[in-house]
Amino acid sequence: MAKDVLCEVNNCAYWADGNRCDASQIYVVSHKGKQADNSQETDCKTFEPSI
Ligand code: SF4
Numbered sequence: 001m002a003k004d005v006l007c008e009v010n011n012c013a014y015w016a017d018g019n020r021c022d023a024s025q026i027y028v029v030s031h032k033g034k035q036a037d038n039s040q041e042t043d044c045k046t047f048e049p050s051i
Pocket residue numbers: 005006007008009012013014015016020021022023026044045046047048
């Protein structure tokens with residue numbers, strides 16, 4: 001289980017100082033179904049815009 005999630009997306013509602021994610025859990029998805037060949041093909045689906 002990921003304990004300390006670091007994230008640089010600072011316009012997300014869950015983003016906190018120090019590039020920390022304050023969400024209780026995050027959901028990471030792939031652009032290519034259920035597999036990915038590299039990190040560029042993954043995304044955080046939990047993202048919500050802060051405003
Ligand atoms: S929910 Fe996703 S995009 Fe938002 S701060 Fe956490 S890891 Fe980053």
